[in-house]
Amino acid sequence: MKNTYISSVILLALSAACSAPPVDDLTMKKQKLDSVRTVMADLKETISQLEREIRDSDPAASLASSVLVKPVAIENKPFEHFIDVRGTVESRKNILLSAVTGGEIERVHVTEGQRVTKDQLLVSLDAAILRSSIAELKSSLDLAKTIFEKQEKLWKQNIGTEVQYLQAKNTKEGLEKKLNGAYAQLDQMLIKAPFSGTIDRVDALEGQMASPGLPLVRMVSQDDMYIKADVSEEFIGKLKTGDKAEVYFPVQDKKVSSIIASVGQVINPENRTFSVEVKLSGGVGVNPNQVTLVTLRDYVNNNTFSLPTKYIQRDNNGQFVYIVEMIHNQAHAKKAYIKIGQSFNGNTEILEGLVGSETVIGEGFRDLTDGAEITLATGAESKVAVN
Structure with a gap:
């Protein structure tokens, strides 16, 4: 009778597959897989029932039909899920320097690859005319100071008029302001390093005309570098500042641990992503625009436990x-239906169905049916660790 039942189940599955309306190849394969799984589940239940009946009739057959299994050993730790995204090394000290004012490049003081310190002279423009003006202003200022000092002494002696005193004072102060302005202009003819770093590129050529905004020198520094990554908008709200991150540099074959420094709040309409910034400590030895692989933690549950995904059916x-x-001092396999959460790195989060005191079967699980008699491997772990 059982053979007739099994045959009927198989025929019904095949008939359902044959009578279904035309579908694409992938859908047909999925439907066929579901049908075969259903048949397999029914067959396992039938096998289990037959084994129980045989054991009841022939106790000597129990040991021979017992399946050797090994329980799962689970580490006691929170469940974490990570995502991998591509990132690039960025620097807040990666700048192009240009002249504020126009002029002929008189001298280039640095070369590519050279280390420089803050305020070190990089490029100087021809300032001969300006220096001549400064010399003339200094001469005029010296005369104005002399006249002012004499006029001030006379004024204190009540000699002369107040207008003469104020005119002398105004002439002196006006020349002082003009001289300060000329010195400021002279300083603009000198392009200096805004911070300590390395000269990455030199575009300036001696004798060339410099114009405002025209790049002359590129400077970089590894003192303020970070990793920038674009993350899909589906992870909005799952990443936050301070979350763990790991950065892998393929060129150096190096991994460093870090944290998320900031999470962007604007979605890029072109690729539907938002930016994430990861801290990068000094001394890593990487360069701006270098490609990296960034692993970000988007989920953590401290009050759960997990099982190897391969043991979940x-x-x-x-x-x-x-x-x-345990039934009458004999170990049996029992199905425990569970509700799972996320999966990562071969492990799956268990949300419901187990309390943690159960002994979960690992190796040998594929040969089991519900109620099958089992033998635990010698020395096997017999507990599930939970928080």
């Missing part, structure tokens, strides 16, 4: 694992 009633059940 599915039937018509849902997902389950096999646990050990």
Whole structure:
């Protein structure tokens, strides 16, 4: 009678597959897989029932039909999920320097690859005319100071008029302001390093005309570098400042641990991503625009435990694992239906269905059916660790 039942189940599955309306190849394969799984589940239940009946009739057959299994050993730690995104090394000290005012380049004081310190002279423009004007202003200022000092002495002696005193004072102060302005203009003819770093590129050529905004020198520094990554908008709200991150540099074959420094709040309409900035400590030895692989933690649950994903199975009633059940001092396999969460790195988060005191079956689970008699491997772990 059981053979007739099994044959009927197989025929019904095949008939349903044959009578279904035309579908694409992938959908057909999925439907066929579901049908075969259903048949397999029914076959396992039938096998389990037959084994129980045989054991009841022939106790000597129990040991021979017992399946050797090994429980799962689970580490006691929070479940974490990570995502991998591509990132690039950025620097806040990666700048192009140009002249504020126009003029002929008189001298280039640095070369590519040279280390420089803050305020070191990089490029100087021809300032002969300006220096001549400064010399003339200094001469005029010296005369104005002399006249002012004499006029001030006379004024204190009540000699002369107040207008003469104020005119002398105004002439002196006006020349002082003009001289200060000339010195400021002279300083603009000298392009200096705004910070300590390395000269990455020199575009300036002696004798060339410099114009405002025309790049002359590129400077970089590794003192203020970070990793910038674009993350899909589906992870909005899952990443926050301070979350763990790991950065891998393929060129150096190096990994460094870090944290998220900031999370962008604007979605890029072109690729539907938002930017994430990861801290990068000094001394890593990388360069701006270098490509990296960034691993970001987007989920953590401190109050759960996980199981290896490969031990979780599915039937018509849902997902389950096999646990050990003792019946009359004999170990049996029992289906425990579970609700799972996320999966990562070969492990799956268990949300419901297990309390942690069960002995979950690992190795040997593929040969089991619900209620099958089992033998635990010698020395096997017999607990599931939980928080």
